[in-house]
Amino acid sequence: MSERYDAKAIEAKWQQAWADARAWEVADPSDLAAPDTPKSYVLEMLPYPSGSLHLGHLLVYTIGDVATHFRRRNGMRVLHPMGWDAFGLPAENNAIARGGHPRVTTEANIVAIRASMRRIGWWIDWSRELSTHDPAYYRWQQWQFLRFLERGLAYRKGAPVKWCPNDQTVLANEQVLADGTCERCGALVESRLMEQWFFRTTDYAQALLDDLETVDWPESIKARQRNWIGRSDGAELVFRIEEWDEDITVFTTRPDTLFGATFFVLAPEHELVARIDSEEVQAYVRRASAKKTEERAAAEEKTGVFTGLHAVNPVNGELIRVYVADYVLTDYGTGAIMAVPAHDQRDFDFARAFELPVRQVVRPTAGEVDESAPYLQHAEGETLVNSGEFDGLPAPEGGRQIVERLEREGRGRFAVNYRLRDWGFSRQRYWGCPIPVVYCDACGIVPVPDDELPVVLPDIEDYKPKGRPPLAQAEDWVRTACPRCGGEGRRETETMDTFVDSSWYFLRYCDPANDEAPFDRAKVDYWNPVDLYIGGVDHATMHMIYARFWMKVLNDLGYIGFREPFASFFSNGWVTSGKTKISKRSGSAASPDAVVERHGADAVRLCILFLGPADQDMEWTEEAAEAMARFVRRLWRVVNEVAEQAPKGEPEGGALARKAHETIAKVTDDVGRRFAFNTGISAVMELVNEISRDPGGRDAHFAAQTAVSLIQPYAPHVAEELWQRLGGERLWEQPWPVADEAMLERETIEVVLQVNGKLRDRVQVAASISDDELVALARASEKVRAHLNGGEPRKTIVVPGKLVNFVV
């Protein structure tokens, strides 16, 4: 009998061996321009060190780790680094609530998480570790910001912004959830007019949309980004306000309905509305702005007020009434619309409430028109009516011709509108990267010179925002000489959104110690784009859009040679542990530390991937962890038996050897191409079951070596130990096994014999059998003959290697 399996001892032993060999570090090739081996950059989204590791981390980093091992052993130079998204609100709020500097708590968390990660045995190149709160890192972020600023890609403007009253800071649009609450804390977000820093993401809206075609991402993630960018094709049309003789542009996707515009609406926040000298109008505007965005959308009845003004329809000169109504949004399109109640539900509702005319201008070619609802179709089958010279044209064509005419008259043009808006990135909080500018009364906004970077975040006493950013307390820090005129200047007291930190961190891993530039272009161009990016869907529209935007800018500025950061993306599922019974012994809920302590790292790594497909949500259960611990023990026992009993040497090509080769083919496909980790593990379990039937027998040694080698990416420690017991050395350096195709061909295969599609018999035949021989063999089968009833088949279907089917 072999000795008891001791996970803790084996895992510690091999982790020490790898550390001694510095096995997990990866060097750049000696010639970056002509690399010796293919590279692969495997990256998971960097963790936020606000607490300790959780089961979600366990999944993400184990997926990346398995991919890392697999690619490494397939002869690739694999970069698999780790870093810390250290800035951000939770650390700061925690500091406010419990005292202590956010840096202290954050760094303590990093120490703990790093220890957990090492205990799990992830194959991470710790020599490239970075943290976003390190001045050596954010120095270069400030440097890049200044390059953006020079090109006008970072700018300041006063704009209505989303304000979280709980976190006392501005939020980016992406950080506000659909129900109008803060993505971080859940508080209802307000709208405020504030001076803010923005990045010009809208300049890149079309590129962000187009380049989605070039990346290998799940369709659902691409769809979310398309949705978020929200391209609409239509036209901008110019209406004149008759009383003021002033032009207002509207955006519409339905220029074909222009003759049906029977009134005109301005958003309450539209700049012209403030100039309307009417107490009734201004009272309405005040009421509307008091309402939350959410209430506005939920309102059953359309509300609004007539301004007394009239707009001139550019296509026919018709005068229509101008209303102010809050169903028109200020931040989409131009904040003004032409209202076509006959063909738009919202305009129809408003027209009903205010008894405005409804004029149908698009008719279906066949069928009756229902006057009680707007007619919304817009296709070749629909034709224009009541539209002057354009009558009878198909709707889309009519729309084109209307815009073309207005274009000639200077009253319109084809236009594209995006839902995407510029990224507001300044935050009125302490724990973030300082924005390196100085305000000077004489010179305005003055960038801090490159050689004075980094602008280091100063220590302060109280992190709580009190109507001004907490950094304003650091008066000695704020007061500084203007870099341009030397006069009195004040430093920017707002900090950057943490999404800036995570927009380029994957570049820094390629050259983490560089103190002369953010990175060396040759190194970054060698490793990037990231070949496999792994993370949660929750970052599909924030981080993943910002990082793409950042790369496009860096490419345009000539700092990098690629435009997309993430060539392929794997979106991992959520892990829950709701139903897990908390063990009385451990006394704590399912945390990676606790489950690793109970079951060992190998079992836990296997378990998280065996629970189900890694891109779907899953539930962690103690039963599942026990099951995988059981498998590891079984593997241990079976392989040890093989090591003691089975003859070594070349495989003899028996059934077990064949099974081993089949398993190689299956696992290679599952890990390498399909990311089907659960079925890959199943295949190895199946092989181990086979071996256990006769652990001293023919081919058992080879089969055991194969099983151990294949399970190595999942359970590297036990695999290493067992490999050694089977007589091998340094499994981590062994090439990934290759299925012997010739053997798979050589052996016999099972062929299914059918009559009329029904299974009648099975025969084992040589894989090399010819179709004719196979058919003859099938005819000879008594079971088949019984169903042929002595007759001749009408048709014979042969699927090579699979079946013969006689149709009678």
Place this chain on the structure above:
RNA sequence: GCCGAAGUGGCGGAACUGGCAGACGCGCCGGACUCAAAAUCCGGUUCCCCUCGGGGAGUGUGGGUUCGAUUCCCACCUUCGGCACCA
């Protein structure tokens, strides 16, 4: 409303380009080893009929293509996720 994903045993889930549906695991049932229990090992486990051999039904529903459909096509139902007074 628009966009996306998914419906398979008691459960998690397999079935890669149309070819033995239910791999692998959990749970359950039976057995071995134990004074006993735990652990471990062996066998069984979609449902319904059947005396053994076996037969019939079956992958959300209804059609279709095909010798053959979980897989392809059409229509529908349900669930989950994203976006949305977006002009």
